[in-house]
Amino acid sequence: MRRTHSLEKHAKRFLTYSSGTRFFCSNTKRILWSSNQALQSRIESALDQKAGIITVLERWRKGNQLNPSLVRGIVEKLHDSHRLRHALEVSDWMIEQKICHLVPEDFAARFHLIDNVLGLEKAEEFFESIPENLRGESLYSSLLRSYARRSTGIVDLDKAESTFKKMRELGLLLRPSPYNSMLSLYGSLGNRDKVDEILREMKENNVEFDSLTVNNALRVYADVSDIATMEKFLDDWKGITTLEWLTTLDMEKAYVRDGSKGKAKEMLRKTEKLKDPKSYEGLMRLYGEAGERDDVYRIWDLYKNTKEKNNEGFIALIGSLLKLDDINGAEEIYYKEWECSAFEFDVRIPTLLVSGYRKKGMVKKADRLLNKTMSNRRLVRPINPLLEEYGKNRNQMKPSDLRDLIKNLCDSNQLSKALEASSWMGDIKVFNLFPEDYVARLHLIENVLGLGEAERFFKNSIPENMKDYTVYNTLLNSYTRSEKTLNKAEAVFEKMRELGFLSNLSPFNSMISLYSQLGKRGHVKNLVLKMKEKNIEPDSVTMSNVLKVYADETDIETMEKYQREWDDKKMKLETRTMDAMAKAYERTGLLKKAMETTGSKQEVQRLWNDYKKTKAEIKRDKDRPWVKRSEIKNEEYRSVIRSLLNLDDVQGAEAIFGEWEPQGPQFDTGIASLLISRYYEEDDIWRVGTTRTPIRYWNSEFANLTLL
Template sequence: MWALRRASNPLKNRGLSIRTSRAYCDKSEVPSVHLDDKASNGDFCLAISEGHTFLKRFYRASHGSPKSFVGQCSFSSQADSESSTQEDDNLEDGFSELETPANAKVVQDSHADEGNEDELISDLELSEDEDDDVEADITEKKSQKRASSALFDAIMGAPGLSVQSALDNWVEGGNELTRPEISSAMVNLRKRRMYGRALQVSEWLESTKRLDFGERDYASRLDLIAKVRGLLKAESYIDKIPKSLRGEVIYRTLLANCVATNNVKKAEEVFNKMKDLEFPITCFACNQLLLLYKRLDKKKIADVLLLMEKGNVKPSRFTYRLLIDTKGQSNDINGMEQIVETMKAEGIELDLHTQSILAKHYVSGGVKEKAESILNDMEGGDIKGNRLACRTLLPLYAALGKGDEVERVWKACESNPRIDECLAAIEAWGKLNRVVEAEAVFGRMKKTWKKLNAKHYSTLLKVYANHKMLTQGKDLVKQMADSGCRIGPLTWDAVVKLYVGAGEVEKADSILQKVAQQNHMKPMFVSYMAIMDQYARRGDVHNSEKIFHRMRQDGYMGRMRQFQSLMQAYIVAKAPAYGMRERMKADNLFPNNVVAGHLASVDAFRKTAASDLFD
């Protein structure tokens, strides 16, 4: 216990005291963790045993988070965003880390559109799909290789008919509707993010009673409803599931979708509901909360770790991955390495995925020697025989500025490249300011694969945006439209940054508003922030407030990053910001050191040396 107190001492400066205020007495014997009503400077005291060591490792070094105030909660929604703007930039642009594996191969003849781009690009390096835990843990488990499905082809080959009609015709044609055939079709629909069609398939199966639904089939249906119609519809659907089949899988599916949409309050409600129903607290459920708090409220990570400790929930590889990445984002290299040591001590070896996270943070932390050592380990001495590592190595070598290494790795792929390797190569050449090489790889893609989707175009579009190549970017967008490629939030983000980089922020603002209204789709968080930050730098309070309001209308609220940018606009304009502190409080946000300084600068009633003379 004393060792734990010592390991926790660096957290004193955060003004946070966490305690186990009462035991939640149920069969799982998992405590209900509360945060103190009042901020204090007391020790970070956790009444836990000497069991797992990952808690100690995680808190051996400080996150560097400034003081803050946290109100009482029992996993209630007190979303205090992290102070690090880097994390906001990296994580708040998207939602479902678990939907797309980092090393997932893009299907060459994909029919995927960009309808849910914001699910594609957040925290891809932290996918849990590589472990046994899967987001919805449903019947149609994701496969890295395309499963052939005649039923899927029939669904896709009937554009003028509804999915139900295509299914009716399939059965009337004498085709056998087996569970493997259904599962294969659902896998293909999900891989292409055609959730609406997949939901129609599920509804048809249930209404026609062609399939005897079990708990996992209902979980699959629940997952699709959440993705297509929202959390409220999904939650109400649970009441329609037979009571005997409303098990832990059902609720963890809902929990995962709450996390996917960054809905802290609803995620905590579902988690507490699972405890009330006396379901066992699983590593999957805890990982979901860790994932959520990693983005929005790092202080609550301690609560989840305490629950795992008390409930004797053994951390998975994904748990360690989350903690390693959290330490890395705080630039706590020593703390990150201590988590790795604990992971190894528990018998979990570093896989390619975890190595890539370590290497990324070594690069960003300026520890180049260790980054290169990790990259050498990832290669394994034979890059041609280790093609899985290529797509990860390319951008990492580029981040180190090693153009020769990028060339070497790309040559190992060039004779027969995979599409994900091409995308990684485009990204790498872009980082090295070698746009011609990036364009050459894209040209190779267009010749090799007849149909490219918006994600493929957007990779090169980002390169143009980063190099302020407005004309080339416009031409590429025109090519996308001419090819019949559906353009969505991921492409909008690249276009926004293209115009912002060219100094045309008003044009970027206009485009984003127009496409969002026409397509009835929500732009990404980072797209809004790219525009808002530019207005803030100009001291344009009016337009900064306008973007702030639009973000709230789209559900982006309760995030410190937005208030920081908004206050910057007032600071540059040298204008008072009336009621800013109250606005933050209404969103359950409480200022850290940086934000407190901004608030003091824009306080209309602040005292100064000059004002004291005349009072």
């Protein structure tokens, strides 16, 4: 029992009262870590190699005594280096392995880590699992800090006040830390009365104010511009107070609101003396508001050499320069420094400059920067601020420019931004919209937000007089992309028939494509007949879908009938259709036609290997009873070589040519001519002369061909 009391007393010596949870003083850490440099080195090496720290500790423990204080020091060092997940891992291991007798500060440390790594809900569950006799002041203070830090609503406020009340009942309100949490919470909510109440309670309980207490109170008084109370409070506690930069800046704002410019500038100088890089953004803003251009640039020179430099700093600088009417300076910072930086593209920064241009009447510069910015692929944030800026001069806004912007964003596949622009165009109601505007938005909504939202937009937001052929056709295309919406597609198609919108090819193609996927031959045939009745000419999409339907059903007769009808149109079929037709030919034993039809050179080779099996190799193929051949004629060689050349497989054609042996007493020059013609097309004269041919190629007819 004495040992436990001693450990608790020892642990409390290291507890500090700042807003962050700390578990060991820096001197203790130095002693602990210098006591075992070997273990420290191994852990650091494991971290660098992203290896497991627990493995290092387990191995070390097997051959060495593991001091509990050393493990606590590891947790703290990992915490201080922002490796919170690793710190929690070691904390878990320390408890599971019972490395030491746990004291309230251990639980507080673990609570803090769980809160930051796994979230407050898990931290609350951990708190509830701790026996009440081990819930010391440090643990309750950690819980209260978490509630105060996250208080964004009535629930967290109630939890914070309940925890504070519980600490009061348990007699744990002996130090400034819990009071400071409540001061910070009430200050953020702007509750001046509660702040005064907390300060009175501290005085009644003889709890000494610390620097954090004073800073919290000063910020509250500054926020309500109570200059007299603010100055008196500062005078009363000046001896114990180190002013924070947030406090001095808030006090400066209070002085500005009060009209005390001299005192405001004095507070800015005090802020500078703190030399905290985090204060530089605020200093640039406030010097800008005070009209001090040279001071803005001076602070910028300090700020840009710090690690704190980011987009917020550029916003502070450019915003201040624009307030100071220094458009040239803002422009130079934007183009020469920010655009060249590697920071995330932040829409607020070009928006500032665009606004500055417009205020100076530099409309062309504003529009150029606006369009350039909205088309920038690095822009990931919403573009609404830019659009709002664009809409400020509505008299100069051209509908064509906005439509071009939407199209350009679509063409560059920046659909979310295009939808923002399209929606904004519809909402501002500055100029009349046309069906094509609704078509663009309908298409974008489907692609960005989904078909359900697109349906709602069609039903609720498009006026009936705007629902023309293009709008209905866009909706139909959406439905025909999936068999799940077949019924909706058919209903829209029927509606288009009623409205007289079926005089174009597109709706027919959409329905034929859907029916083709579903293998509905009868429906496809009916649509083709209706197209003929309306004198609507098919295109390559129509042909591909129709031929594929009959190919999949191995209806060779109908497939070839349609192919003959459309043969003079000389349209290129889709590869998937050509392959489906080749499969149909193969299934019926027409391997030569299959080779001539397929769009795959690998398929040509496979089919050829089947085709060239001789009668000696296969007298009768049981799987394919139609295979009965004694020899392969020149005609077949011409066919396979032609097929490979059509697929740009010259090497494959040359290999087949190498297999070829002339048949019959008369030599067939057509086979070699296929390759030689290709060589001439490619201007490869050398290969013409080196083509492997039997000596009798050089008869008079063939020689005349090669000497052309």
